[in-house]
Each structure stands twice: as C-alpha cells, then as structure tokens.
Amino acid sequence: MRPPALSAVLRGRYVPGAAALQLSDDWQPIADGSGHVGGETPPECAAWWPADRRSELADGRYVLASIHRNGKLLLGRAPSGALPLYWHRGRGGEVAFATTLDTLIGMLPHRPRWSEAGLDEYLRFLDIAPPATVYEGIFALRAGQVIEIDASSAKVSERNGPRPAPPATYENACDEVESALGVAIDEALADTRAPACFLSGGIDSALLCALASRRGHTVSAWTAGFRDPELDESVIARRIATHLGIEHHVLIPDTTALLDVFRRAHIEAEQPYSDPAGLPTRLLFEACAAVADRVLDGTGAEALPGLMPPRWRRIAHDWCARLPHPARRALREGMLRVPRLKDYARMFDFDHACDLYIRWNGFRTDEIAALTGRTADLSHTHFVRSHAALRGASHLMLQSVLQGEAAPDDRLQQAARATGLALEQPFATARLQRLLRSIPEEWCWTPQRPKRLLRDLLARQVPETLWNVPKRGFNINLVGLLQAHDHRLIREHLSHPATDLPLDPVEVTRWRDRFVGGDKRCAHKVWALVNLAAWMHARADSATPSRAGDNATRLP
Structure with a gap:
C-alpha cells in the first residue's frame, strides 16, 4: 500500500558554511545514503542520487533534498508536480525550504513583502508560474527540476531524461x-x-x-x-x-x-x-x-x-509582430474606426508576439504600469522565456x-x-x-x-x-458569475481597493466601474482583481507591500 505521506508538510534548512542539512521528521533517508525523500516514494528512488547525478528523474509523488559532495544543497521535485517545493535564501546564505508557502513563511525571521515581479506576472497572465511566487525572495521549483544552491548562487537543471527515437511507423x-x-x-x-x-x-x-x-x-x-x-x-x-x-x-x-x-x-x-x-x-x-x-x-x-491555433493568430505572430509596436497600435486604432476592417484589428492588438498565446485576457503592460505605478518587466517570466526558447518552432509546438x-x-x-x-x-x-x-x-x-x-x-x-463533436473547453459563464446577485463578488471584494490591494485605487475603481457599467470585455481583468483583493485581504498581516524602487531577487 502507498503511504499517506502527501498530507505531511515537509520542511528543512541548509547552513552553507557547515554544509549542514536540518530536516523535519517526515523526510526518509534514501537507501544508499545519498539524500532524503518525502512523499510517496517509488522504488526507483533508492538510486535517485547516484554519484554521477544521472539526468533522469523517476516518476512518483515526492520531493528530495541532499548535500552534494561539493557542499551545495540539492533540491528536487518529481515530474508529477504532486508536491510543491518552495525555498528562500537569507542574507547569510542560509536556505529554508518547505512544501507549503505558509510553512516556509513561518520559518523566516521576517514576513516577506509582496513581490513586484510576481504581482506583475499575475496581472499579465492571471497566474504565477515557477520559479516566481507572490512573495519577494521566495521561489518555487518547477516539476521535474533539480536546483543546486549555495550561499550566493542557484543553478536549475531539468531532469527529463533523453528523448527516445521516434516510433518507426x-x-x-x-x-x-x-x-x-x-x-x-x-x-x-x-x-x-x-x-x-x-x-x-x-x-x-x-x-x-x-x-x-x-x-x-x-x-x-x-x-x-x-x-x-x-x-x-x-x-x-x-x-x-x-x-x-x-x-x-x-x-x-x-x-x-x-x-x-x-x-x-x-x-x-x-x-x-x-x-x-x-x-x-x-x-x-x-x-x-x-x-x-x-x-x-x-x-x-x-x-x-495536436491543436493548431487559428489562422489569424499565426499570421499575427509571424508577420504583424515584425512591425514596430507604435505602428501596430496605429493600425489597430484605424481599423476599429472602419466597420469592414474592425474584425482584423485583433491581429495588431498585442505588445509582444508571445502575447498571442496567453490563455486569458490579462492586463496589458501599459495597464499594469497604470495600476502599479512602475514599468512591468516580464522578460524573466517562465512564459516569456519559454516563448524565446521556441524561436523557429512550429505553431503546433507553440x-x-x-x-x-x-x-x-x-x-x-x-x-x-x-x-x-x-x-x-x-x-x-x-x-x-x-x-x-x-x-x-x-x-x-x-x-x-x-x-x-x-x-x-x-x-x-x-x-x-x-464523441466527435467540436470541443467547447472546460469553462464557466464568467460574466454571468460576476454579475450575479447584483455583482456580489465585486461588491464584496472591490469596494475598498485602497486597503485591500497594493495597486492604484483610482485605476482599480475605474476597471470595476467599467465592468459594472456594461463592458463585458474586461471580465477577466476584473475577475483577476476580485481574486487578488480577496486573497490579499485574507492575508493582510502575512506580508508587507513592496515599495517603489525595491528590486526583487531573480533567478538566473
């Protein structure tokens, strides 16, 4: 039988000078003494940390911790992603890590601030992907990754194993x-x-x-x-x-x-x-x-x-994106004024080519700047980096x-x-x-x-x-939900934007009133503000707001 280990919160601390690893009781030693594992452990984990640090991670539901022979901390997360893993490095180089954010925050000497980079990523993509988190200085490990950490550096590697030869037919x-x-x-x-x-x-x-x-x-x-x-x-x-x-x-x-x-x-x-x-x-x-x-x-x-994006999106990505941004914006505004051309305006309505593949309609970079009072830099996000790594790839792959x-x-x-x-x-x-x-x-x-x-x-x-019918996608009537019960969610969570959000209250109110006034096009943006305000209000004492000019630490 599988152990019910996923309910346990795993945590640990690494002291670089002494190369010491302090772990909570729920970690188990790997059979060959090469490290510790937490969660549901497959048999292959007995040889997970061999001397040659082989590239392939075993399937399973686990996280791992070890001290490398060079004295650095190694953390690993299974490809399934069933258990998250977060880490923070203090000023003295000491590293704390845990499988829940709240546990990790409780291990730190001071409450972390909201991360400007994490907030910008959330506003643009309506989600935050590893390595970013909503907290400054706290990072998440992506599923299938190993990270090597010491007092001053952090090096991430993918452990996906070699790609096999394609089948013959x-x-x-x-x-x-x-x-x-x-x-x-x-x-x-x-x-x-x-x-x-x-x-x-x-x-x-x-x-x-x-x-x-x-x-x-x-x-x-x-x-x-x-x-x-x-x-x-x-x-x-x-x-x-x-x-x-x-x-x-x-x-x-x-x-x-x-x-x-x-x-x-x-x-x-x-x-x-x-x-x-x-x-x-x-x-x-x-x-x-x-x-x-x-x-x-x-x-x-x-x-x-197996899914091809629509033709207009492919043309916009490959050709319209070559135009300077001001030229695209001018073309978009011109087309919107001509009834016969307004349906083509979307081909020029983006800041960067990768925006054409964003899942939801989050805030544009100029709108984020108006909300936060600073220029949003999204170049470090996993989404933008993934797009850059796919240069020359097919639209199927994108x-x-x-x-x-x-x-x-x-x-x-x-x-x-x-x-x-x-x-x-x-x-x-x-x-x-x-x-x-x-x-x-x-x-x-x-x-x-x-x-x-x-x-x-x-x-x-x-x-x-x-079953061969057009796929609709798993979704809800978001506009109807936000309008329900006299805009209940909006009234409950966006009535006091000055106290519940680290954003410009005038801008938040403008977006709120725009939707309530009947503009359904901004439903995802208002939904994002509702979620953020509700989430942050529930944690009003768990973090302090970032100040203008603060620089959040970023992974290389």
Whole structure:
C-alpha cells in the first residue's frame, strides 16, 4: 500500500558554511545514503542520487533534498508536480525550504513583502508560474527540476531524461502510446480502493476512462456540467460512460454554488490564481473525494502537439509582430474606426508576439504600469522565456507548450491538496512525456483531424459517432458569475481597493466601474482583481507591500 505521506508538510534548512542539512521528521533517508525523500516514494528512488547525478528523474509523488559532495544543497521535485517545493535564501546564505508557502513563511525571521515581479506576472497572465511566487525572495521549483544552491548562487537543471527515437511507423506510434498510457494508468491505480476518473467529454479524459475500464479498473466517471448549453459537455460524457458501462456522476453547479465555493477555491489557495474553471473543479474534487480515494486526470496530453491555433493568430505572430509596436497600435486604432476592417484589428492588438498565446485576457503592460505605478518587466517570466526558447518552432509546438506546460494548473493541485483526493495524471509521467515529444508532428495533427493520434486511439475504444463533436473547453459563464446577485463578488471584494490591494485605487475603481457599467470585455481583468483583493485581504498581516524602487531577487 502507498503511504499517506502527501498530507505531511515537509520542511528543512541548509547552513552553507557547515554544509549542514536540518530536516523535519517526515523526510526518509534514501537507501544508499545519498539524500532524503518525502512523499510517496517509488522504488526507483533508492538510486535517485547516484554519484554521477544521472539526468533522469523517476516518476512518483515526492520531493528530495541532499548535500552534494561539493557542499551545495540539492533540491528536487518529481515530474508529477504532486508536491510543491518552495525555498528562500537569507542574507547569510542560509536556505529554508518547505512544501507549503505558509510553512516556509513561518520559518523566516521576517514576513516577506509582496513581490513586484510576481504581482506583475499575475496581472499579465492571471497566474504565477515557477520559479516566481507572490512573495519577494521566495521561489518555487518547477516539476521535474533539480536546483543546486549555495550561499550566493542557484543553478536549475531539468531532469527529463533523453528523448527516445521516434516510433518507426504511425501504427507503431499508436501502439506504443496506448501501451505506455495503459501502464501509467495501472501504476497510478495500483492498490487503490475506489478509483475514479474525471470525464470532461474531451478526447484526453475519455481515453483515460476507456483504457482504465478496458484494463479491469472499476473506475467511476465524474463530470462537471453546466446549465448553459454553450458550455455543457455532460451529454457527450454520458454517452461515453454509458458505452463503457461505468458508473457516471454529473455535478451541475448553479451560480449560488459557484459563489459559495469561491472562498475555498481561491481565497484559501496558496497563491492567487484566476482560472475561472477553479470553481467547478473544486466542487468536483469535493464530491469525488467523498467516495473515491484516487482520480485520473488528462493533464499532460498537451505534450502531443495536436491543436493548431487559428489562422489569424499565426499570421499575427509571424508577420504583424515584425512591425514596430507604435505602428501596430496605429493600425489597430484605424481599423476599429472602419466597420469592414474592425474584425482584423485583433491581429495588431498585442505588445509582444508571445502575447498571442496567453490563455486569458490579462492586463496589458501599459495597464499594469497604470495600476502599479512602475514599468512591468516580464522578460524573466517562465512564459516569456519559454516563448524565446521556441524561436523557429512550429505553431503546433507553440500552442502545445505555451498553453500547456508553460501555464500552471494550480486549480487541480490546489483542489487535490485541499480535499485529500490523490490526483493522478498518467499523461504527465516522465516516461510517457518523453515518448509523446518524440512523435513527429504530422502524426499528431492534420487540418481535417486535430489531435489525430489521440483521436485514433479513442476510436479503438469508443465509436467516434459518440464523441466527435467540436470541443467547447472546460469553462464557466464568467460574466454571468460576476454579475450575479447584483455583482456580489465585486461588491464584496472591490469596494475598498485602497486597503485591500497594493495597486492604484483610482485605476482599480475605474476597471470595476467599467465592468459594472456594461463592458463585458474586461471580465477577466476584473475577475483577476476580485481574486487578488480577496486573497490579499485574507492575508493582510502575512506580508508587507513592496515599495517603489525595491528590486526583487531573480533567478538566473
């Protein structure tokens, strides 16, 4: 049986001068004496810190800590990302680290300030991705990373292992992915009393349900439905579950239920995040946790580049982005004044080419400057760096990375940790990720068949006539939620912007009143302000605001 170790909070401290490592009781020594591990430990971890520091991280749900032979601290985080890991280096070089932010903050001699860089990242992307956090001087380790730290430096390395040679044929690729995914499912559900699977009605989750059922696992399927037919996919999910002969639960939350779960899903989160799907996700986790002990989720399938961004976005990225920013803005403003051309204005409405792949409509850099009183520098963010690293890549790959692995899925991990329901993401296992990335793009997508390979795998299990409909995406009616009960969320959390937010209250009020006045286009921006104000108000004494001119420490 797996140990229930994920509920334990792991923490430690490293003193560089003495090369001393102080750990809490829940860390376990690795068999060969090369370090310590916390969480659910796979057998491979017995040799995780060998002398040659091999590049491959084992799959599992764990974090690791060790003293390198050169006296430096080594911290590692499993590819699954089931356990977070945060760290802070003090002025004397001492490093504190923990698996929750609140625990780490409690280990520090002084309360940290809000991070200007983290705040800017949140306002632009409506989320904060590692290595940044909302606190100055506190950093997060990304899943699958190892970091080497001493008194004055920090060096991060990816431990994803070598990419295998691509399968010989398309049929071989289908067979290998199906086999590897099946093994990952078996490992995820081993010794599980009551397994479950989230079933959105999309291809990824449907394939997980189908393979789990065909391989003998008595999974129950769980779907979040919506009253709005433009958003609801529960009918498709029901068809799939019925064909597979598995128990199916459908949760259809009304507006009141979404409003009531706001505190649990967002205010109590470790960091602010503004994924609107966080509300139904939390409700689904809570309902599922009442009867299941482990649940499968389709996150990670985006490593197989199967979705092509729309044509206008591709043209804007490759050609319009070559124009100077002032010229793009002038063209946009001119087109908006001509009814026949206004639909083309979006091709010039961005600051940087990478903006075209941002998942949600956050604040532009000039709007952030108006809110914060300083120029926003986003060049250090994981999103912008990921885009730069993809120079010359296909649009399939840009879409896969920038709207997949470069965008954190905090709503899932936050809900899993809060409810105690073990989250398993078979697509995200290190072995399967390497296989998926080795497959040629032409096998993953064709104009007539997006997500080609995964579609073909699902068609082996479930007749395509049951599920082959346009995907709507897992989302809520955000405008309706913000307008509900006479703008209840806005009234509760944006009535006192001068005290609840480290932002210009005049600008916050302007955005608030703009939405209340009927401008639905700024819904995501106002939603971000609501989340941030509610989250910060709940932690009014946990940090002090950053002052103008302060420089936050950044990782190289």
